[in-house]
Amino acid sequence: MSGLLALLDDVAAIAKVAATSVDDVAAAAGKAGAKTAGVIIDDAAVTPKYLQGFAPARELPIIWRITRGSLFNKLILLMPVAMLLANFAPWLITPLLMLGGSYLCFEGAEKIFHVLFPHASHEIEQDMSVKDPGHLEEQKIKGAIKTDFILSAEIMTIALAAIEAPNVWMQAATLAVVAIGVTLAVYGSVAVIVKMDDVGLYLAGNAPTPIGRGLGRGLVKFMPVLMWILSVVGTAAMLWVGGSIIIHGLEVLGFGWLGHHIHDWAYAVGHAVPAAWAGFAEWSAKAAMDGVFGLAWGLALIPLATKVVGPVIAAISGKSAGH
DSSP: OHHHHHHHHHHHHHHHHHHHHHHHHHHHHHHHHHHTHHHHHHHHHHGGGGGTTSOHHHHHHHHHHHHHHHHIIIIIIIHHHHHHHHHHOGGGHHHHHHHHHHHHHHHHHHHHHHHHSOOOOHHHHHHHTOOOHHHHHHHHHHHHHHHHHHHHHHHHHHHHHHOOOSSHHHHHHHHHHHHHHHHHHHHHHHHHHHHHHHHHHHHHHHOSSHHHHHHHHHHHHHHHHHHHHHHHHHHHHHHHHHHHHHHHHHHHTTOOHHHHHHHHHHHHHHTTSOHHHHHHHHHHHHHHHHHHHHHHHHHHHHHHIIIIIHHHHHHHHTOOTTO
8 A cells, every 4th residue: 555655646746747847838938939929920910911812711721731831840840950959059049040030121121112112023923823723722822831931930949049948858848839839829810810801791791680790891891901900010020020139149149239229228218208107118119229220131131132142042943033
């Protein structure tokens, strides 16, 4: 009996340690996931464009296929590389973060540049000329998964840099939780967003009460506004996150003057308002300055990306620069 009691006591102790580990993983994942918020918002804002032009019945299957591709990107392709970097070449994490931050700045600045100076997209025109819906669906899914790979790489790198784990197993578990949680959050949100207009149409035509039909019409009218809001918020988040990553990376590399100045200016703003608003004002000022720097950096990268990087990639991939 004493042996059984001792065994049960050991099992209880192991269960307690396991429960604590799960709590630690969840807490670390939550902290790391919060650091990726800007990229997540943009991911959720970008993905619905890949569903434009498809029948409502194909929207959820397409989202599911993109979700599977995203999980494959994060868990199978990116996570092993991230773990190897963290444990064998941690000095590479900051440069990679800065590279990803530069991509975010470029994407955000390019969106603003396109709004200010609209220009036709050869790729979009080519997509719209595709007559076979099945082929178009495959092309859109592949394009979405490729875009997701870049954003997923940034998410995983940001999360990895934010994880403080006592061992490699806790680190891997936390990164996996972040990968799965972020993917489900992004594409679950996308699924809700793209189906809201269908819900609105159904309510507008079938709701038994005037209030229900009015709600349906309101949803249909609000969805374009919501997509615009998501696009604006996503672009601002990209510039903010990208700019802050570059500035922090410069500090890590020994070039901290810009980060110190931004910190001092934000501190001054925070202490120029009533105490109850000081924290919010300081954070907002810092985020705004990070975003302005991100926009400037992204605009500076546009000629490099379009005149140098783009043609090089096109040459390597065997496609013309116009494609």
